[in-house]
Amino acid sequence: MFKKVNILDEKDERLRKISKDVVFPLSDKEKKLIDDAIKHLTYSQIEEYEKKYDLRPGMGLAFPQLGILKRVIIIVHEYEKGKFNNYVFVNPKIVSNSTEMIAAEAGEGCLSVNREVEGHILRYARVTVEGFDPDGNKISIRAREDLSIAFQHEIDHLNGILFYDRIDKDKPFYSEMEIRLI
Numbered sequence: 001m002f003k004k005v006n007i008l009d010e011k012d013e014r015l016r017k018i019s020k021d022v023v024f025p026l027s028d029k030e031k032k033l034i035d036d037a038i039k040h041l042t043y044s045q046i047e048e049y050e051k052k053y054d055l056r057p058g059m060g061l062a063f064p065q066l067g068i069l070k071r072v073i074i075i076v077h078e079y080e081k082g083k084f085n086n087y088v089f090v091n092p093k094i095v096s097n098s099t100e101m102i103a104a105e106a107g108e109g110c111l112s113v114n115r116e117v118e119g120h121i122l123r124y125a126r127v128t129v130e131g132f133d134p135d136g137n138k139i140s141i142r143a144r145e146d147l148s149i150a151f152q153h154e155i156d157h158l159n160g161i162l163f164y165d166r167i168d169k170d171k172p173f174y175s176e177m178e179i180r181l182i
Helices: 029-044 048-054 143-159
Strands: 060-062 072-080 083-096 101-103 126-132 138-144
Touching: 029 048, 029 060, 029 072, 029 083, 029 143, 072 101, 083 138, 083 143, 101 138, 101 143, 126 143
Parallel strands: none
Antiparallel strands: 060 072, 072 083, 083 126, 126 138
């Protein structure tokens, strides 16, 4: 039986707090929440389930969005139609990044922000993220393009930052001549 995860709205002050490092081992409750979030994100990206369960499409969640101020992010990336990679990073850190900056052409969205917010957010085109899997094993990924944007977006949540905080108020949009839009 599928049950949506309860995602906090942007008005909830917990989303503005800095999350604490996780101390292993994760509790059974935390591991179940990770599994539930993966299922929610996967279903939200499959049109049939998105409609059936009234889900907003999304590819990432951070524990603060679920009301837990711990450094855990979950990304479900559809790399090919109907095929997904799941990324769960505990205590993630960006350890290197490209100099090239990109932005999502349509802007970014967030499952905690239930409204349209226009503007481009400059992000690194490539990042290397290190952290731990839910069992405490060290893991690393070199993420590119939309996956890189997702990692940066979710890690921002761990630091109390919402995507629209990064929109330049004086210059909310960029042209293809200024920045590579994906």
